[in-house]
Amino acid sequence: xxxxxxxxxxxxKQYRLGNVGTGTLSHDxxxxxxxxxxxxxxTMKVGVSNRLDTVDGRYVWALQDINLEICDGEVLGIVxxxxxxxxxxxxxxxRVTSPSTGxxxxxxxxxxxxxxxxxxxxxxxGKENIYxxxxxxxxxxxxxxxxxxxxxxxxxxxKYVDTPVKRYSSGMYVRLAFAVAAHLEPEILIVDEVLAxxxxxxxxxxxxxxxxxxxxxxxxxxxxxxxxxxxxxxTKGVLMQNGMLNMEGKxxxxxxxxxxxxxxxxxxxxxxTRVMEFLEYKMxxxxxxxxxxxxxxDNFLITANFKSHEQMDLCDMTLDIRNDSNEFIGHVTNxxxxxxxxxxxxxxxxxxxxxxxxxxxxxxxxxISLWLGNSYGTFDYIENxxxxxxxxxxxxxxxxxxxxxxSKTVLQSSWSFK
Numbered sequence: 001x002x003x004x005x006x007x008x009x010x011x012x013k014q015y016r017l018g019n020v021g022t023g024t025l026s027h028d029x030x031x032x033x034x035x036x037x038x039x040x041x042x043t044m045k046v047g048v049s050n051r052l053d054t055v056d057g058r059y060v061w062a063l064q065d066i067n068l069e070i071c072d073g074e075v076l077g078i079v080x081x082x083x084x085x086x087x088x089x090x091x092x093x094x095r096v097t098s099p100s101t102g103x104x105x106x107x108x109x110x111x112x113x114x115x116x117x118x119x120x121x122x123x124x125x126g127k128e129n130i131y132x133x134x135x136x137x138x139x140x141x142x143x144x145x146x147x148x149x150x151x152x153x154x155x156x157x158x159k160y161v162d163t164p165v166k167r168y169s170s171g172m173y174v175r176l177a178f179a180v181a182a183h184l185e186p187e188i189l190i191v192d193e194v195l196a197x198x199x200x201x202x203x204x205x206x207x208x209x210x211x212x213x214x215x216x217x218x219x220x221x222x223x224x225x226x227x228x229x230x231x232x233x234x235t236k237g238v239l240m241q242n243g244m245l246n247m248e249g250k251x252x253x254x255x256x257x258x259x260x261x262x263x264x265x266x267x268x269x270x271x272x273t274r275v276m277e278f279l280e281y282k283m284x285x286x287x288x289x290x291x292x293x294x295x296x297x298d299n300f301l302i303t304a305n306f307k308s309h310e311q312m313d314l315c316d317m318t319l320d321i322r323n324d325s326n327e328f329i330g331h332v333t334n335x336x337x338x339x340x341x342x343x344x345x346x347x348x349x350x351x352x353x354x355x356x357x358x359x360x361x362x363x364x365x366x367x368i369s370l371w372l373g374n375s376y377g378t379f380d381y382i383e384n385x386x387x388x389x390x391x392x393x394x395x396x397x398x399x400x401x402x403x404x405x406x407s408k409t410v411l412q413s414s415w416s417f418k
Contacts, residue, residue: 004107005107005108005188006107007104007105007106008067008069008093010066010101010103011065011099011101011102012066012101013062013088014060063089063099064244065102068245073218078240079238079239081241081261082324084241086192090190093110093190096112096114107187113178119132119133120173125161125164133184147183150183151176151184154179154183154205154209155180171202172394178206188218188220190220192223203226207232225365239261241261273379274309274379277380278304278372279305279307281385283301283302292388293388293389293390296410297393298358299355300356302353302386304351304352304370306380307348307349308344309346311346312342312343315344316374321366323367324364324365327408329361329366329408360412362408366387367385367388368384369381
């Protein structure tokens with residue numbers, strides 16, 4: 001008979017929006033004095049309600065009225081859009097922060113991997129951090145030593161185990177952090193999206209380890225935008241939306257609801273004469289397998305089939321790429337590459353493939369819109385029809401901390417020092 005190991009009762013979390021945090025000291029001071037004088041916030045954008053003395057504007061509910069029970073041996077997948085409250089929920093269960101209202105009851109020892117760098121001291125070596133984390137979990141030195149070789153072997157950092165972790169790449173850092181969290185025998189293992197920093201081989205290895213942990217009767221909580229990994233690993237799921245628990249149930253029901261939510265919130269807008277029109281389109285890896293996520297620096301293919309209802313001498317195809325804030329980030333078009341799509345016969349179905357090379361946009365969620373037309377106008381334009389995620393990986397960024405989210409792209413560079 002399963003036993004409840006985590007119970008949340010009417011849990012809510014509220015954050016106060018303070019005066020500090022605009023980015024510079026001068027802006028923080030300007031904001032403080034504006035509030036004291038009852039003036040508008042000078043750091044806000046024009047056209048935005050920016051009064052600093054409004055109650056609603058000073059607080060935000062990250063979570064509201066969460067009720068949830070998790071049993072031993074369960075692998076719970078938590079999905080939802082960015083800002084849905086997933087990470088806040090994990091922080092509450094990890095006791096990183098406390099709920100504003102409600103109660104959380106936890107039975108068992110917790111190991112958390114919430115973000116790259118959690119629980120590690122950058123000045124200590126990999127070996128010292130292993131013992132430090134074990135001690136934090138309440139393990140004796142003897143217990144940690146019995147697991148030490150297994151942790152190092154799993155992480156693949158044996159050669160650098162006596163090196164301060166501040167010199168590790170982001171991939172090495174997260175491999176060691178996960179190995180420590182998974183091998184030091186916690187009753188509850190909590191893993192956030194940080195596995196996205198590792199490469200595909202490590203992700204597969206990590207999922208296998210989490211499956212092994214759950215089979216031993218321990219509980220795993222897993223947050224990821226990789227729905228394939230969630231479906232592969234989890235037995236149960238919850239869908240978060242706007243800080244609330246939208247749905248709870250079997251993992252396939254949850255991922256299906258999330259996919260449908262994404263479609264509903266991004267209803268395909270289509271325009272054009274439809275003299276020539278797209279029939280189907282897909283995003284694949286170079287092996288032809290359909291994908292919805294890539295790592296920084298990867299190549300991928302977009303393939304579109306279309307049909308013309310008239311004889312056409314020439315047409316062009318463009319991929320517009322936008323981020324999840326609907327900002328235009330870039331585009332790819334055959335004309336820029338000197339590639340011609342010509343002599344299209346009426347009634348025939350044609351297929352065009354384009355390889356996007358060395359994707360270098362900031363890690364996050366993106367949408368591709370497809371355009372088909374020529375100098376006379378638009379034949380078919382489908383907005384935001386392909387959704388995909390870019391993950392950090394270990395190709396472009398070799399450091400133990402996530403990419404700076406203020407930037408839109410990752411620029412490659414080479415350095416010299418004399």
